[in-house]
Amino acid sequence: MARKTTASDVARLAGVSASTVDRVLNNRGGVTEAREKAVLAAARRLGLDRALNQRAARTLRIAVMTQPPSNPFHAAIQRGFEQANRSYPQFNMQFRLHHIDPARGGQTARRIAGLAANHDGIVIVSAYDADIAAALSVFTEAGKPVITLATDMPGLESHRYIGPDxxxxxxxxxxxxxxxxxxxxxxxxxxxxxxxxxxxxxxxxxxxxxxxxxxxxxxxxxxxxxxxxxxxxxxxxxxxxxxxxxxxxxxxxxxxxxxxxxxxxxxxxxxxxxxxxxxxxxxxxxxxxxxxxxxxxQDPAQEVRTAVETLGAHFGRAEQPPASLITPVHIHLIENC
Structure with missing residues (x-):
């Protein structure tokens, strides 16, 4: 009979101590992001079932910047992330919504700069603006994920675009x-x-x-x-x-x-x-x-799900990233509405 995988096996594969494994798998906190990610990856490789759907210990704060809900598309994006706060407990990510004025790029850039210190990542739906791109680079240079949703931000490196072609x-x-x-x-x-x-x-x-x-x-x-x-x-x-x-x-x-x-x-x-x-x-x-x-x-709910699962994979809290970051579009006529 095959030997049961233990926390010590996970510790050896992850290159951490057994106490660190215990902290991660039992939600005790006090573990850096890098070590938490290594422990979860090792646990998955070894098939330690209780690690697969456990709630990660450290709450990740993700800023979501979008227009006010008076715009129907942005209202759908907001609803999607509000739902995500309830639907992905295993990721332990808190999505914080921030409304932006698409005509005031400088103001948006300043708000991004103010969020960088106390957020682990950012999702943004925004027109292109050089100041916004520069502010977002503060996140990417710190190794924090940046996702541009529905519309991209040219000139911004090390980010992911999620949305339709x-x-x-x-x-x-x-x-x-x-x-x-x-x-x-x-x-x-x-x-x-x-x-x-x-x-x-x-x-x-x-x-x-x-x-x-x-x-x-x-x-x-x-x-x-x-x-x-x-x-x-x-x-x-x-x-x-x-x-x-x-x-x-x-x-x-x-x-x-x-x-x-x-x-x-x-x-x-x-x-x-x-x-x-x-x-x-x-x-x-x-x-x-x-x-x-x-x-x-363009199915904004699908875009939000893809963004959440991409972030989950980035932080080692999902086993696999989504198969594609380009989301499909659907044609609706009077016959199929």
Whole structure:
């Protein structure tokens, strides 16, 4: 009969003392992160079952920086991390939410600097800003994980991006627009939330590229910026249609579906093809009513789960990291909403 694995075996494999193993496996605390990680890895390799789902001793504090929940996507991200605080007790990670203004990069950078000393990692959904990237580097240089969620931060080294392939998502939107408009094509406008939000840039670029390549009868009338303000998105569409009544398609890569629908209604232009992102309950209702033609959803709950499991693996509290950090997108039409 095979000999039962003991704490002494774990100690030898991890290169620590038996008392350190006891502290980690029995949640007694007082162990550095590196030694805790080594003990958990050794316990898993040796198949010590009680180490696999135990609650790690030291509580890890993870800052989550996102826009206020008035933006539907960011509201979903917030709900996901609030749920994660309850759903992953074995990781013993505390996700602390911080709301940021996407137009005030300097203020966000200062807040990041203030969090670095008392947080073990950070997850951020933010437009690109050189000051923000520099502030995040304080985390990475200290060996603390940085995750950019949904949209990346160019120039930042040693971090992980988790989210969709936004360029491909934009190409999906362009393909749908071209198919809906058919051979006749026509004028189309696109709205980005913020031009310095990398994910928004990539979506609009992908959208434009596929129209040029496969649907030349569809031509871009304008690419405009809503500044992540839903009401502004609606006003941009209203003014564009007033200037050019022949406009046949609207692609909104950010928030503001309801105001866009209201603008189309006010001008009696429900014939305009409208494609947007994020399947919120409100947007689902608009899709069912035929007021949105297609929604491309990036599944923020999946993004949050991937982020949490990536952090768990980084700290040695999960056996394996997620298979992929690029999360899928889903197309929703009236038939499958």
């Amino acid at each position: 936004n360029y491909s998502a934009g190409r999906l939107a362009g393909t749908l627009m071209g198919r809906f408009l058919g051979r006749e094509g026509g004028a189309v406008m696109a709205i980005a939330g913020m031009f310095n939000m990398v994910g928004q840039q990539e979506r609009v670029s992908g959208f434009q590229a596929v129209l040029r390549e496969r649907h030349p009868a569809c031509h871009m009338e304008a690419v405009q910026e809503s500044l992540e303000q839903g009401e502004r998105a609606g006003e941009l569409v209203y003014q564009a249609l007033r200037r050019n009544p022949s406009l046949r398609g609207v692609y909104n890569a950010s928030a503001g579906a309801q105001p866009v629908v209201e603008a189309l209604k006010a001008l009696g232009r429900q014939d305009v093809v409208f494609i947007t992102h994020e399947l919120t309950p409100e947007y689902r209702s608009l899709l069912k009513a035929g007021l949105i033609d297609a929604i491309i959803d």
